[in-house]
Amino acid sequence: MSQIDQAVAVRDGEELDASTVDRFMKQAVADLQGKPVIRQYPGGASNLTYQVDYGSHSFVLRRPPFGKIARSAHDMLREARVMATLKPVYGYVPEIVATCDDHSVLGCDFYVMQRLEGVILRQDFPADLAMPAEDVRTLCTNVIDKLVELHKVDAEAAGLNHLGKGDGYVQRQIRGWSDRFVKARTDDVGDFATVMQWLNDKMPDDVAQVVIHNDYRFDNVVLNPDNPLEVIGVLDWEMATIGDPLMDLGNSLAYWVQADDEAPFKMLRRQPTHQPGMLTRDEVVTYYAQQSGRQIDNFDFYEVYGLFRLAVIVQQIYTRYYHGQTADKRFAMFGQAANYLQMRCEKLISKSGL
Structure with a gap:
């Protein structure tokens, strides 16, 4: 089926050494034959995700971005441990196949997981997946x-709990x-x-301490x-932790661009939440409250917070581009995106009843 999510050619500067990957994979997984075909998933602006194929055997390899990164960021081994621990009680987590902390292999920590063959919705629905x-x-x-x-x-x-x-x-x-x-700010950003x-000033107390994803999107x-x-799988557990569920929902809604949003926000859309039938952000909050049993008096x-956090993530990525640590042209406009998100936050604050 053409709508099944597919990896594409690896971006320049983000190639993996196929012979090194091959040696590691054949030590980790029995009975692999031939040489691996390595492709890259186009989505994502943080960690790098590759598809590694041996005939009918298909895997996904996750590694940090190239270039200088913060010490506490992109902890691949933590992500793998969280996934392995969560898998028995939340079956949508892919199975971990192998982890590697030997930097002589790829120059970084990384892990390999099972590939879930399915549909991943990115900016728009696939052409052959139109829905009423x-x-x-x-x-x-359902999501x-x-x-x-x-x-x-x-x-x-x-x-x-740890x-x-x-x-x-x-x-x-x-x-x-x-x-x-503050640490990532560049002089062209507010x-x-x-x-x-x-x-x-407006920080509420925690409403609960639960397992949160911290990057839950389509x-x-x-x-x-x-x-x-x-839904058969949930990916990208790098930032999963124990925390406040409404903070997690706020993070998700920062990406929830709806049909009646202003043009600059629509330019940041990376999932099809504008489609007829999608809930609005307010409807998502109401539905979440009903399904979770949590009372939400004011979500402002x-x-x-979700928009500010997104702005920081955008700025951290932009800083790497600004200082020449990545040549990925997708990031050239991220400084402008951060400035827009500041204006959006300020507008919401001016209208808030808090």
């Missing part, structure tokens, strides 16, 4: 349901992301001073190719 609005709505709620299900995982029973640092998650996030922005001060969800309304703080 009622099916789009069903798909949308939200998987986030609700994750937030109901018993972290202690799953052996994941990921958390206890109460004060909201405070740690606001301080942490503010600090990251200072976000008003936004950071407002978030600091392009991190795998759909059944035979029934694309069904979490919405601004």
